[in-house]
Amino acid sequence: xxxxxxxxxxxxxxxxxxxxxxxxxxxxxxxxxxxxxxxxxxxxxxxxxxxxxxxxxxxxxxxxxxxxxxxxxxxxxxxxxxxxxxxxxxxxxxxxxxxxxxxxxxxxxxxxxxxxxxxxxxxxxxxxxxxxxxxxxxxxxxxxxxxxxxxxxxxxxxxxxxxxxxxxxxxxxxxxxxxxxxxxxxxxxxxxxxxxxxxxxxxxxxxxxxxxxxxxxxxxxxxxxxxxxxxxxxxxxxxxxxxxxxxxxxxxxxxxxxxxxxxxxxxxxxxxxxxxxxxxxxxxxxxxxxxxxxxxxxxxxxxxxxxxxxxxxxxxxxxxxxxxxxxxxxxxxxxxxxxxxxxxxxxxxxxxxxxxxxxxxxxxxxxxxxxxxxxxxxxxxxxxxxxxxxxxxxxxxxxxxxxxxxxxxxxxxxxxxxxxxxxxxxxxxxxxxxxxxxxxxxxxxxxxxxxxxxxxxxxxxxxxxxxxxxxxxxxxxxxxxxxxxxxxxxxxxxxx
Numbered sequence: 303x304x305x306x307x308x309x310x311x312x313x314x315x316x317x318x319x320x321x322x323x324x325x326x327x328x329x330x331x332x333x334x335x336x337x338x339x340x341x342x343x344x345x346x347x348x349x350x351x352x353x354x355x356x357x358x359x360x361x362x363x364x365x366x367x368x369x370x371x372x373x374x375x376x377x378x379x380x381x382x383x384x385x386x387x388x389x390x391x392x393x394x395x396x397x398x399x400x401x402x403x404x405x406x407x408x409x410x411x412x413x414x415x416x417x418x419x420x421x422x423x424x425x426x427x428x429x430x431x432x433x434x435x436x437x438x439x440x441x442x443x444x445x446x447x448x449x450x451x452x453x454x455x456x457x458x459x460x461x462x463x464x465x466x467x468x469x470x471x472x473x474x475x476x477x478x479x480x481x482x483x484x485x486x487x488x489x490x491x492x493x494x495x496x497x498x499x500x501x502x503x504x505x506x507x508x509x510x511x512x513x514x515x516x517x518x519x520x521x522x523x524x525x526x527x528x529x530x531x532x533x534x535x536x537x538x539x540x541x542x543x544x545x546x547x548x549x550x551x552x553x554x555x556x557x558x559x560x561x562x563x564x565x566x567x568x569x570x571x572x573x574x575x576x577x578x579x580x581x582x583x584x585x586x587x588x589x590x591x592x593x594x595x596x597x598x599x600x601x602x603x604x605x606x607x608x609x610x611x612x613x614x615x616x617x618x619x620x621x622x623x624x625x626x627x628x629x630x631x632x633x634x635x636x637x638x639x640x641x642x643x644x645x646x647x648x649x650x651x652x653x654x655x656x657x658x659x660x661x662x663x664x665x666x667x668x669x670x671x672x673x674x675x676x677x678x679x680x681x682x683x684x685x686x687x688x689x690x691x692x693x694x695x696x697x698x699x700x701x702x703x704x705x706x707x708x709x710x711x712x713x714x715x716x717x718x719x720x721x722x723x724x725x726x727x728x729x730x731x732x733x734x735x736x737x738x739x740x741x742x743x744x745x746x747x748x749x750x751x752x753x754x755x756x757x758x759x760x761x762x763x764x765x766x767x768x769x770x771x772x773x774x775x776x777x778x779x780x781x782x783x784x785x786x787x788x789x790x791x792x793x794x795x796x797x798x
Contacts, residue, residue: 307356310368311349317375318346321382328385334403335382341410342378345371348417359420360448362485367416367433374409381406423448443470443480450489457501460493464504471511478512487512487525494530502534503554510561519569527565528572531558532581535588552593559588559599566606570617573610577621577628582607586632589639589647601639601650604632608657612694622661633658633669640672643679649687652676656691660700670695670709677718682730685722689733696740707744716741716754723759728768735763735775742782746789757786 325339349371352359384398412432419431423445434441449455449463467486470477481487487509494505509527513519535558562581565572576582585607588600611618622629639651655669662669673695676688692715695706710716715737722734741748742756751757760783763769770776 305356306361307359307364307368308353310365311353311356314368314372314375315346315349315353317372317379318342318349321375321378322346324379324382324386328382331385331398331403334400335385337407338378338382338403338410341407341414342375345375345410345414345417348414348421352417352420355421358452358454360423360444360451360485362447362483363423363431363433363444364420367413367420367431370433371413371417374406374413378406378410439470439477440480440484443467443477443484443486446470447481447484447486447489450486450493457497460497461501461504464490464493464497464501464508468504468508468511471508475514478514479518481508482512482518482521487522487527491525491527491530494534499554503557506531506534506554506557506561510557510564513561513565513569513572516569519565519572522565523569523571523575528562528575528581529579531562532576532579532584534558535581535584552596555588555592556595556599559585559592559596559603563599563603563606566603566610568606568610570610570614573607573614573621574617576607577617580628582621583628583631586628586635589635597647601647601654604636605650605654605657608654612657612660618658618661622658624661624663629661637669637672640676643676643684648676648684652684652687652691656687656694659691659694659697659706662695662702664702664705664709667709667713670706671713674710674713674715674718677715677722677734682727685726685730686733689719689722689730689737693733693737693740696737696744698744703740704744707741710737711741711745711748711750716750716756720754720756720759723763731769732772732775735769736778739775739778739782742786743778746785751786752790757783757790760786 321342322339325335325342328335352364381398381402415432419429422429430438430441434444446463446466449459455463467481467490471481490505490508493501494509497505509522513522535555562572562576562585566576576585585600585604588596589604590597592600608622611622622632624630633655636651636654639645639647640655645651652673655673670692673688673692676684677692679685679688692710694700696703696710700706719734719738719741722730723738726734738756738759742751742760745751760779763775764779764783770779
């Protein structure tokens with residue numbers, strides 16, 4: 303950074319010296335040129351001071367301010383060169399509006415203010431530089447990132463600066479983009495690596511808020527966010543059971559898990575980054591052993607990762623293949639929560655298992671059985687999500703759907719579904735009916751379905767306006783009834 307700043311300062315310093323020399327040699331408008339010379343000399347002194355302090359400067363505003371200063375000095379040089387014209391005719395025909403000197407003087411004064419701000423911000427003496435007069439938020443963002451960047455800033459100041467960026471990112475999506483554009487991610491990651499628990503927490507919270515669109519997420523991935531977060535989760539887990547500072551560690555890990563949850567939403571690159579590292583394994587461990595908030599965000603992060611894997615064959619096959627140790631651990635931890643069925647983590651864990659439905663083998667009936675038992679839950683949301691998850695096992699898109707349908711019926715699923723179709727609230731009825739239709743379509747010759755009078759249930763459902771208005775249900779209901787009618791009438795004839 304220091305060498306780069308000295309390089310970009312070389313040209314403005316050279317220009318300032320040229321302006322000063324040309325102003326001194328002016329043949330006309332001498333007084334105006336002397337005023338320009340005074341301001342240029344002051345600016346040159348500040349530029350030289352900046353070159354000496356370059357290692358403490360924050361790159362983004364430095365580059366912008368120096369580039370603007372160079373443009374102003376170029377214009378000032380062109381102006382004073384006109385005043386050096388030799389000969390009577392040249393001086394007579396050199397027309398320079400008086401406003402040109404006033405405008406250039408004002409621009410030089412602004413440059414002095416901007417470069418002075420660079421030096422002040424390096425020393426933590428803040429204020430508003432003229433270059434950001436029309437956008438004070440930009441200045442505020444610069445100041446906070448400068449504090450994070452400056453190696454001389456105290457840890458307390460850096461933690462406070464990260465908290466300010468959190469507040470800005472929460473307030474407005476555009477502010478979040480500005481934080482990214484102005485180099486905030488690298489500064490926040492530096493704090494996440496070095497800043498202690500509170501610093502890591504604020505840095506993680508800010509980074510999590512920045513990943514609101516694909517471009518921003520891509521920038522975070524390239525900056526190495528995932529690897530830093532994995533390291534924090536791993537180290538945090540190792541210190542989880544220490545009494546001293548356990549609460550702070552939990553808060554820090556909660557913010558990291560929350561950031562990963564936000565970043566994973568619909569993003570294949572982030573999810574691949576996590577699954578290819580050991581982060582997925584640490585998430586599984588935290589799901590079981592973390593504190594309440596850590597567990598909650600971890601469950602949400604796993605839900606988003608598995609959701610992306612459900613839609614992306616390559617990710618699903620690489621990260622969640624049945625022989626993978628990490629995948630086995632993840633599924634085991636999810637199932638433990640599902641089988642206990644008394645946790646706030648239940649819904650995201652059900653969704654995660656449903657998202658992985660295509661990865662399970664026929665022999666893994668424990669998974670289906672655990673989900674079937676949740677159909678009998680008193681909480682409608684749990685019943686809905688259990689039915690939706692089971693539908694992903696029973697869907698024709700699942701290669702083993704016939705085997706999974708048999709497992710659902712063998713686990714008593716048909717009886718539960720009939721109760722939900724008849725007596726559940728509407729959203730429960732719809733989810734249960736979709737699954738019941740799959741069972742009837744794929745196993746129309748099932749004795750259990752015949753004994754439970756599933757055809758009667760489907761016929762009743764066909765008369766319910768609120769159910770058949772759903773396009774997907776109308777088609778599936780027709781197919782399921784047709785299949786059951788065909789097989790049950792054939793079975794009746796064979797019996798007679």
